[in-house]
Amino acid sequence: MGGDCLKVIRYPLRGQPIRINVAETKRDLRAFYEFVKANPVMGLDTETTGLDWWNAGYGFRCRLVQFGNASEAWVIPVELGPPFVDAVKWALDKAELLAAHNRGFDIHVLEECFAISAEMLIRKTFCTKLLAHLVDSRARKEGGTGLKLEELVPHYICAEMGEKVKKSMTEIARRYKVKKADIWPIVELFDDEFLLYAGMDPVFAFRLRQILHPKVPARSKQQGLIGWEHRLHWVTYQMERTGYLVDEEYVRRRIDELTEEEHHWKAVAAEYGVDSIGSNAQLVEVFTALGFKLTKRTKPSTNHPQGQLAMDESVLTGIDHPLSEAVLKAKAAQKKRTTWFEAALNNRDSNGRVHATINSCQARSARMTVSGAIAAQTLPAGTGYVRHSFLAEEDHVTVTIDFSSMELMFLAADSGDRRMLQAYKRGEDLHDITATQAFGPIPEGEAHHPKRKAGKGTNYTVCFGGGWRAVSGQWGITEGDAKRAVKGFWEAYPATRRLANACSAEARKHGYIYTVTGRRILTDPKRPYAAMNYRIQSSCRDITARAVIKLHEAGFTPWMRLVIHDEIVFSFPKGRARDLGEEAARIMEFTYKGLLIPADAEIGERSWGSVLDKEDSKH
Structure with missing residues (x-):
């Protein structure tokens, strides 16, 4: 004192x-x-x-x-x-x-x-x-x-x-x-x-x-990134404050269903002597008694210097027995209930809204993430199951606007690859082109190449920094086809190989790369090949960030609800939804090195999930 x-x-x-x-x-x-x-x-x-x-x-x-x-x-x-x-x-x-x-x-x-x-x-x-x-x-x-x-x-x-x-x-x-x-x-x-x-x-x-x-970095300052990130944060701050209405009735129904499902599978587990599906000791004891040989161990700790026998998802998935199925399904139901639905229900304000955290500058590439009451990065793709929990305002509808094939289009423009640019300007199917290069011509009378899935998987995987193993594992493509497809990609679009080599060389020389907006991204010494992926992902993030700022300047902030990767979710008045969606899409679209990266709007009903439930939905 x-x-x-x-x-x-x-x-x-x-x-x-x-x-x-x-x-x-x-x-x-x-x-x-x-x-x-x-x-x-x-x-x-x-x-x-x-x-x-x-x-x-x-x-x-x-x-x-x-x-x-x-x-x-x-x-x-x-x-x-x-x-x-x-x-x-x-x-x-x-x-x-x-x-x-x-x-x-x-x-x-x-x-x-x-x-x-x-x-x-x-x-x-x-x-x-x-x-x-x-x-x-x-x-x-x-x-x-x-x-x-x-x-x-x-x-x-x-x-x-x-x-x-x-x-x-x-x-x-x-x-x-x-x-x-x-x-x-x-x-x-x-x-x-x-x-x-x-x-x-x-x-x-x-x-x-x-x-x-x-x-x-001086280049980041010269290109205005400090002010840019702070302006973007002001917009996402306002979106956080506005919040998102929760459909309480829908959420409670899903909680009841998942609770019932969880109880059912726990009862099945109990029949085999497992009273607590979260108890490693019980699971190890029962599976050992059933004759299963367990070898995987947890990390060593003070109490267990050699680790303990593990019972994580990878172990349970590898055991072919009704008990492992019951444990996995009970845990899955519990996780869905707590992460998706109870998080929304329990975090509402007095007006029935949730206020998720929008991390405006988060991943290594600066990709935005959404956390808290809306675990956006974990939502299942292609379904409105969880998204139905969130509603546009009364007398409004949900409109989502995203960029079409932004990463691939950016790669085409950034590399200047003539064949890829030609495909986009003529409206050709890039996935068919890759498949044709790898597997030969499209059979007569067919609208698409029978190996188009391999072409599509390769286009996106290479763009995200993956090789043939990732194509095979993530897209269900045979090893042989995956190798041919990746080889075909580099042959079809030679300028992309030159860009990849240039990015890798920059990463090896400096330990970092710069993106087109002047953002420095530190790279891994053992993974210089990932440099092009960082350049693409970060630059595309900044295209989305630019769109958010431009929309704010045009007065759209009160209607914006979330930013998820390259998509923005809006609540628009029902009678103006089409006009506002078209105007917002025009504001968002971006031309890079002469190639227009378009933004497309989809109009749903009141719930966010309704957009994904449309027959012609792109999601």
């Missing part, structure tokens, strides 16, 4: 003392005001009762708001009421520049809990997660720095101390004898360890911005 009775926590960070000031009373705020006046650039963070910001007023609340520079932070307990909330509002308005990690969450919190203008905050807040992605987009498992704060702090700031502070909430939860997920609403507001954890976050955010901004 300082002599003026202000609560102060001091923490050494690489030999430099960090001072964390805690405003416990209105009188303490005087010094906070002086701090803000002297620091026009600050780090920003919030501490809340959970992640469900949309439930503010219904259990969710913001407890602390923190500001900081490289060596000093202020913790403001907004949970104590208006004087502290007013101080935060004043500070946010006064600040010229802010840095926050994963800024979307903090801005959602401040807008929802305190009616602070999100647009004002977005304009002045750098997201250090976006900066980190522009420096190194690889996940930790890919050899990169990762994008989470607990990954970046040890790498860029201080390995030992950074990791210690970020893990402190786990220790606090143990002290309170609760799980980490349950500690946030119950930890005492002025718990010293909690205040240390909270106070260090804005210091980390401030320092990360200082460290990362200079590390963003």
Whole structure:
């Protein structure tokens, strides 16, 4: 404690003392005001009762708001009421520049809990997660720095101390004898360890911005990628806030069906002596008694230095017995129920909407992902089964717009391959062309080549960086046909081979490639052949990102619901759906090196799933 009775926590960070000031009373705020006046650039963070910001007023609340520079932070307990909330509002308005990690969450919190203008905050807040992605987009498992704060702090700031502070909430939860997920609403507001954890976050955010901004490649800066990613994030932020209506009746029916299915298969498993399908020990014991030889083991651990006999999906799939079938089907029903339907039902706000997280810059290629209440990346393809859970507004219909064969068309334009470009400009079937090159002419009287599936599988697989093994395994093509088809692809489109070689050479020489938008993608030394795939995937992502930004500029944001790879889902007024769909598609289409990459709209009924249920659906 300082002599003026202000609560102060001091923490050494690489030999430099960090001072964390805690405003416990209105009188303490005087010094906070002086701090803000002297620091026009600050780090920003919030501490809340959970992640469900949309439930503010219904259990969710913001407890602390923190500001900081490289060596000093202020913790403001907004949970104590208006004087502290007013101080935060004043500070946010006064600040010229802010840095926050994963800024979307903090801005959602401040807008929802305190009616602070999100647009004002977005304009002045750098997201250090976006900066980190522009420096190194690889996940930790890919050899990169990762994008989470607990990954970046040890790498860029201080390995030992950074990791210690970020893990402190786990220790606090143990002290309170609760799980980490349950500690946030119950930890005492002025718990010293909690205040240390909270106070260090804005210091980390401030320092990360200082460290990362200079590390963003000059080419990326010259081509405006920092502003580009922040503008895109503002659009996806608004989509998150709008949310997506849930069809409660439909969702409850699916939950009941899957619960019944799960119970049925659990009962079958119980007949063989398995009371808990999640118990490795029970499954190993029963299958061993049934005469099955089990060899696969889990990873070694402290308690099991040699690992344990495994009972994962790959093991169960390889066992031909009614018990393995029952366990697999019971687990599948349980996973569908919890991941798809209960996640939607349990995460609704008071208006019946879910607010999924749209990660606007996520994969190594920067591909957007959707997580949370709508696990978009896991939804089954070609069916509206899960998508029927989500509804357009009343008197609206769902319209989806996506790019047709974007990756292949981009490859054609980027490589300049004459045969591929000719096919697109003449409206020829590229899959038939590949099959013809590999297997000979289309038989007389046939509309398509009998080996067209091999041609199609090869076109897409090569575009995604795969070889003949991937063609065979993913498309059900025989090994011989897969080899011939891949050989035929490179022969039919020789310029694509030259592009692939150029990308691989760039990756070998530098350890990275640049995309057409100036994005640097670090590559794997042992996989230089994947460089062309990264170039294609990342550039196509940026075509989609451009479309999102252009749609926003044209006033379409209130109608946009989700972005999933190269598709955007809209809720349009029923009477205007066709006109708006055509206009949005025109905005989205993009010409690259003289080749038009078109966007096509499909109009459904009210549910998202209705688009996929149409007889002529492209999905």
